[in-house]
Amino acid sequence: MASSSRANSMKAPPKDDRSWTDHRDHESTSKHSSRKSKRRRSIEFQSKYGSRAEEVERVARDHRPDLEGRSRRRSRSRQSRGDHHLDSRQGRELRRESDIPNREGHSEREEYLYRHHGRPSDRTNEPEDRAYREYYQEGRGYKSVERNPYPPPNQYDEFYDYHHRSEHHQNYHNSKKDLRRGSFNHRNHKSEHSRRQPSPGRQHRHQRDELKNSQARDELEPSNRSLSPDTSLEPSAADKLTKSSRRSSKQKSRTLRHLKARKAAQDFFRQLSTSPSRENTEPSGAQSPSRPVKSADDQSSRNSSPKRSEPESSNVSLHEEKISGMNTANHGPRRGPGSIDTRQPYAAHPSQYGTPTHSHHGSPHSASSYGRPGWGGSYYAQQQHSVNAYSPHRQHSYPGPQHGDQHYYQNSHYYAQGQQGYHGPPYHAQSNGHGYPEDRRFSGSQTSPIDSNNAIIQSSNNNQNQAQVSMPSQPGSKNPSAAADDDNPFRPPKSLRAEDEGPVSITANDSAIEQSSNTSTTGVSKVSFAFKAKHAGPNPKPVPDLSQKMKETKKENIMENDKQKAPVGAPTAPIANREPPREPRRREPPHEPYRDPYGRTRDERYYDPYDRDRHERQYDERYRDERYYNQEYRGDPRDYYDGPRDYRRDAREHRNMRPGWHGEKPDYRDERFDERRHPEYDRRREGDKAPRHKQEHKHRSEHKPDHKHEVIIVKKKMTRTLPRPKLSEEHTQSTSVYFRKPGNESVIGAGTYGKVFKAVHVYTKEEVALKKIRMEGERDGFPVTAVREVKLLQSLHHPNIVRLLEVMVENNDCYMVFEYASHDLTGLLFHPNFVLTAAHKKHLIKQLFEGLDYLHRRGVLHRDIKAANILVSNRGELKLADFGLARFYKKHKVQDYTNRVITIWYRPPELLLGETQYGVAVDVWSAACVMMEVFTKHAIFPGDGHEINQLEKIYNILGTPTLEEWPGMKDLAWYDFLRPTAKKSNVFLDKFRERLTPQACQLMQALFVYDPKKRPIAEYVLKHPYFTTEEPAPAQAVELYDLKGDWHEFESKQLRRKKEQRDKDTRVRQAQDEHKRKAAALEPQSETGPEVKKARPNTKMDTEAETAAVPG
Amino acid sequence: MPTAEAEAEWDAFEARLKFSTLLGSLSASVAAAQKAARFLMVNKHCGEDLFEVALEWLEKDDMNLRIKIWGIWEELSEMAMREQHVDYINRIRDNIQHFMDNICPPERPIAANIRIVRKGVERMHKLGLFSNTRAKELDEMLKHRTSSSQNPDLDAVEAAHKQDPGEEAHDMKHRWPNAFGDNKPSGAKRPTDKKQIEQRIEEDRERHKRLKESIWQIGNGEHEESDKMWEECSDIDEGDLMAAEDETSEMLGISIDELRRRFPAQTPVAAV
Missing domain, CATH: 1.10.510.10 (Transferase(Phosphotransferase) domain 1)
Known part of the structure; x- marks a missing residue:
């Protein structure tokens, strides 16, 4: 059985299939989302936060009435400057819009100030402002249609202040990237936190003291709290749930099983908690093969033996694994078999599953669909479970282990939803099953709890090869996913979803617990493994896995050390709230707050004031809280790569995203896709990783003396502002981003369509040709020919076709910007x-x-x-x-x-x-x-x-x-x-x-x-x-x-004209000379005469001759 | 002539004058033909006079004008049929042969003109101006002229050329198909011909616009639009696949070669 199923999964559609489709889906999703940004945004909010979101918005607005006004003013002023730059590619344009710093300059500066110089306590308004801002950051990313990320050069100074500080920079970029990546998770996550952790104000205060950076969160909290506890969607889901007869019939037994499993899982987690890094390690390792392999042996052993019968083995040397990171090669095989195994148990022991037939979850097909994250998977899923009407993206996007069990299914479903293609299966599938060297995209998601949970689940499956006990969801738990899911454009209508979601409320952790039930013997009522919330935060950057690991280590240590200490200020979802709109890679499981074995929520753990290591932890936690502002973060070359990359990737500059037709390398600065899998990046990253790796070791050794010790020198990184780029004098004077020399000097062509100018981008120094579309004499508005040209050129990408970079409206003139x-x-x-x-x-x-x-x-x-x-x-x-x-x-x-x-x-x-x-x-x-x-x-x-x-x-x-x-x-x-x-x-x-x-x-x-x-x-x-x-x-x-200088028809015509004039002059002179000579000495003929004639352009001669020859 | 004048009713004499001016400044556009036709309809009280004027102009030695006047008949027949103006309908019916002879003279048939007239006759027939038999009869007549016009006289020219190579230029002038007028010796007409040809070319392009207008026309049938779409939609072809490939490579940020390498199954673009 096992072998056959394995074969099956091996036969699963080639990676190409998967990635192909997934990329497509994913891309289309992102496009879709960006295009419909406005509408979607509102929908998102409504669905995610329910009415609360609206209220929050309102509250925030009340508190900060001028914010909107300011932004409006600003955009207006931009318009009046006429600096709109329409990107030639609409989709890209909109995406870029989200890249564009979406904060107002003013608040931006403020933020910057207090981020780096401490927050002025007297700014009473600030909290709301920030809360508002952060809360809506994402939305505003879409909302504020600022097309020109660059200011006109004459406002460069101002611009520079905001944009050239790398911290800001990265902040933007990361958050924006998150936006691009399908932003639902994070917000959902946050809202969840706030919802389920209405922490007392005292705690908030405390937190504020603790962490300046989390202020926004704090501010946000109150507003959340003030609003009616949401769960807006929960009732409906529950409703649906009860209505679904099939489901309810199985509910009870599952509940029982669930509880049992839970205990077992808790036990398991206990065990795990002694080596906390494990959970993280596995998933992250699996997903980011790029991590340095430290203990290859360990890993390989694990991989090679899909059935780890010893739970201990999984616990062993978690740190090492974590640290070592896994290379893809190892992981590839591991995942495959893992999925097989999980499926197999199901098939083998259907009886174990409480509800094998239960709606969609029970069906082996669905399981197999997981096994094959590609087309097939989704296809099956749809076929079999039409009730669910899951979009294929979501379904197949779950590459992870197959769980016959409903909860796993749900979990995965949930996961898939959260992924929405970005973090989704394609990558997993590729990185795991297909041995792509690495997928950097995952770096962010690796930290995500869900991943790790899944991985755990998987591993447990591998180990025990047993069926998981399915548990009913906790009835009271909210299902934020239902709300959040509305973000997903592909999401089926709620009516269809409800069935799944009702019971889904089991968190990923829960499921993990359930999974581990076999190994566990004793259980705390609630064991939570808090590896996720923090990651669920917007952690888009490549590094997070490591940081997370460190954090984990710390956390666990803390747990051990400070078991009995009262949880201090548990501000809800500290990190998640920190940057609310940023999108987490993964959605956090929608359920209850996680409790660590000591009953504390993760956040509580974080803010333990008695924790001596707090500061260090904070240091570690930069990825959660400060990673966007922390200079260290900036210092990481990988991050460098990410940060500036986004910056560069702005509407102004036009990289060739498109690879050459004949294989030229495209500009890989767009991080969204495969480039990270490229071996080159892989190599590079491995090198980069070294320091981090060391840090990790250090932490580990501090808290875990039983592990290998490594003496590490932690480098402190200095914040240094980059040397400020200088614009040349004339560029500074330029009112346009494209500087062209005044007068006719820059004209390189002229025709019926208008004039063509040569210009240079003042910031990138890229040379472009500006084709000014002539509007004079156009009765019907914008010339349709120009529209046609733009449309055509946008769809044409070939090295031998001129590239249209963008279309720009400036000073009431429309320009097409071409490569020069x-x-x-x-x-x-x-x-x-x-x-x-x-x-x-x-x-x-x-x-x-x-x-x-x-x-x-x-x-x-x-x-x-x-x-x-x-x-x-x-x-x-x-x-x-x-x-x-x-x-x-x-x-x-x-x-x-x-x-x-x-x-x-x-x-x-x-x-x-x-x-x-x-x-x-x-x-x-x-x-x-x-x-x-x-x-x-x-x-x-x-x-x-x-x-x-x-x-x-x-x-x-x-x-x-x-x-x-x-x-x-x-x-x-x-x-x-x-x-x-x-x-x-x-x-x-x-x-x-x-x-x-x-x-x-x-x-x-x-x-x-x-x-x-x-x-x-x-x-x-x-x-x-x-x-x-x-x-x-x-x-x-x-x-x-x-060759120096340019040479177009225009110039050559000018030259020819001059030449003709010269020839004419000579001719006249010669004629005069000849005449004189004839008159004087009767010389036969001047030698120069015919030559001069020859020098005349052939075309003209021919024309004249032929014209004369035409009959009539 | 301002539109107001064209729309207003005039007494017989004035209408005659105005109509003459209208025809004199007639352009090849549909709008111009419609304007003239509308003038005829508005002044139907003196329709007989106006018709006479039109016939007179048709006799003039200007093929381009004749074709433009033919355009007026087309428009007029449509308007007359719409308003069931029996007088004009009958006049057009009676004179159709005359028009045709003027525009496509049997002795010097011009394929392009015949094509225009055939199209016009078909249109009139669709309007119900002619009975089926009459329409068929006219079509046959035109077809016959078409076929007769298809014998290029180049061979004759060649023969003449062989006989008298020295006379080439002269011969060419003589042999140039004199499509624009019948009365004067062709040699004398050459310069005008050239201009007329150019004019004709421009006017044909103008008329061609009308033809293109109908490209987008869709009938009232329930499924006509979808049928049309279905018909026009080609099978997925190389170009479509290329476009898909193109977009995908852009999305993935990889080159097309790389894309093909990675996704061989998905890119069934025929090897170049």
Whole structure:
């Protein structure tokens, strides 16, 4: 049985499946949430805090009436400055909004002040303010729509004060990150705490004394307390519960079992408590493989032996495990079998489970669904338990052990909900089962109690291989999850949920206890293992696991040492409340407060004034309370990575989040995803971890003399402000974040659409091209072409497509902000002192067709390909630009499009003859024209701007088309007017043979085919021997990098104009000279004459000549 | 002509003058045709006179104008059918052959014009202007002209060219299909032709807009919209998959190559 189930789980969908879907879900969730931020926010509050939340809000507002007003004022002023920057990607934009410091400058500063200089006691208003602020921090993250994280440079100073202090910085960032990560847990957690721990005011006072940083919490508390005890959702859930007959029938027996199990679990926990770190260790280790492996033996032994029959073994050397952290390799296998095992017992001893058939929980399928966190899991879950109507995300997001038992199920369910994809199974699954080197994302969640509990459960399962006793939930316990769950966009309606949630009220701890029931013999009535609440706090950062461990150690020590001391000030959920809106990675189990074996809540334990180690603990607890402000935290390189990363990741700067099409490395600064699994990060982190590791050891040794001792030097870290970056003078003066030189100096292009400027981001120094959208003469408002262009460009990501960084409205002008390219093709071809080699040309052309191929595959017609619209970066990357005429086309359906597209020199014959049902071939023709231009420097068909003449030009070189080679020609609208009247032969070869390589010649002839149906598509063009075999091989024009100055058509035109003027002058002069000479000495002819003529641009000559030759 | 004038009723003489001006400044847009048609409808008391004017203008040696006037007939027939104005309906019925001959002269058929007229006739038929047999008859007639117009005279040109290579330029001028007028010798008309061709091209584009308008039109049928969508929605194809890949890679922050490596099963994009 075991083997078969194991095989099953092994067969579970490949990791790819899971992560793929999960990422998607997760992403979509986050997008979703950010988009609907406002609405959701209110819903969240309502559902989470019930009416209380509203009241709190109201109270806070009453106390702090000016807060809102201030923020409003501020946003208004921003508007008036016209500094809105619309990110080009909407989703990202909104996400970034949450990155943006969402506190008002004023309060920000205040916070900063008292955080670092002590809180002024006279600020009576402050508490409410802060409580309010913190309480709603998250909400405001969404609410305050501040698009420009940077101030206009002339307000840089002010800005700097708030934003360049790294503490603030990280504070923002962390909290924001939390926001991004699906923020429900934390708040829920907090509210829970406050709800179930209406601690006396005395305690609060005490706490205030103890911890300045927890003031907000304190302030918040009263308001919470003043409100009616919530449980707003609980009744309904309970209602549902009673109504659910299936459930109630089993209730009693389960209750009994539950109690029994509880005792057992308590006992187990007792045991564990002697080595408190264990719980943490396991989960965290499992999830973050990156932790240094200290006791590999221990770990491996554990892993290798899924059935640890000895409970002691699990207790043994917990510290070591914790400290050591586990590497993925070990964990991968462990989890897999673990899940199998858990399932197996169920199958083997269904009788053990009180309610195997009970709703969803009992079904083996559900268990298996856990085993396979991927698609399958959710699928099954849905199938089997349609009653629950869980969204697949949630369900499969629970990667952990499978518990046939209802509570576990609930627990996991709960967990999954809390995870909402972010901390969810995908990661677990990957980090565990699939051996991704590490998932840093977990770092935060590792600390989460739930995880640890689950892990414990798992381990216990492994050990005993026994069924867990299911217990009914405690009837009185509230189920905050029900409320909190409303946050989850995927959450099924409450009516569907209720069944699950009613009984769910068992905390993760409970379940853990239950799990451990086998090992336990004696039990305190309530044993709580408080490893979670603190972690449940917003602990998004990678490090927390370690810190947590330390904390755990301390805690446990404290417990032992101060058993009998009265719990001092147990402010509810000290940490969680600290930063209320920050989102915890995990939701804390919704149930009762945890009690440690000594009956104290975790928080009580924390604030024991008699604890000698208090201060040290506080030090340790920086991750809970001060981790965002503590310099030490800042000092951690990993955190560095996180903090500034977010900072950089702001609307202003545009990293290439998108990896290159051909595998270039994307900018990995966005932390949300897999990058942490990347081995490089892994390596890096391991190095980083060393110091922390040591610290941990130290603590452990202090309190646990029986463990290995290590002498550690704890480094004190100094707070040092970063050297303040200096802006150059002109940047300081700039009113825009994008500084451009005044006047026409910065103009790099002009057209019907408007002007293009070169500009530089004053903070990032990134060069950009600003395309000012011309609004003059637009009767219908914002030009639809610009909208179309923006929309198209947003969906196109390719190295050979120009990147739209953002769209910006400034001073009532709309700008599209593009990546900057130093050259365009026209300019480059006419560059005064750079000559492209054949290999360069080939590479450029190849890129051109690659970009085109991408466009066409994506169903986009560019419809304005010409040399001037093709940019070349100073690294020789070619970029298609100007999508003003581009459009999506229907690949599988003939549709009419306007034929007034494509600059006429590059317009294919079918368009010139009136075709309206065209396709990608039009772009290929244009590209062929560009290609010729690359070789010859001149447009091949430079007509006079009218269709007739343009066709003549084409006929003159390619000969007249015959109906045999282009049967569709006669059906074209203007064939009767424009068809060739005299047969001409193809002179292409004669004209260009010398200038092209043979293969290029052949390719060109293939491209310049009249019948669009016979014209090769870009994909085939790229397979032509010209690119694949013929020498020289394409070579990127990296030499451009050394080239000074930019060269666009604009510049080259200017130069040409000058040159023409000069030529004209010389001509005139020469003519005069000649005239003089003739008059004087009858000399035959000046030698310079013809040369001068040659110097004139070919295009013009041709144009004139051809125009003259046109009949009529 | 200001709209007010176009809308107002005039006495016969004034209406005649105004209508002439209207036709003289007619553009190819639908709006212009509708305006003229509305003028005819408003001044139906002197419909006979106005119709005469229109016929006169139709005789003029300007193919572009003829096509534009044909646009007026289309609009007029629709308005007349809507208001059941028997007089105009009958006039259009009676003169349809005449219109057609003017726009698509059998001796010099122009495929583009024939296409326009056929479309117009079909539209009128849908309005109920013609009986089925009549419509079929007209369509046959036009079809015949179309087919006859499909013999390119390039070979003839070539033959002539071979016979007299030195005369190429002259020959070309002569052979240029004289689509814009019948009375004057073609050689003399070339410069105007060029302009007219360009004008025609522009006007065709203008007319094409109307064609595109109907792309979005949806009937009243219950499922018509969904049917249309269903029909237009293609199977999932490479482009869709690429878009998905693209987005996923962005979401995951990994390159597309990396994505493909990691999720081989999920990225069934055909190997390039």
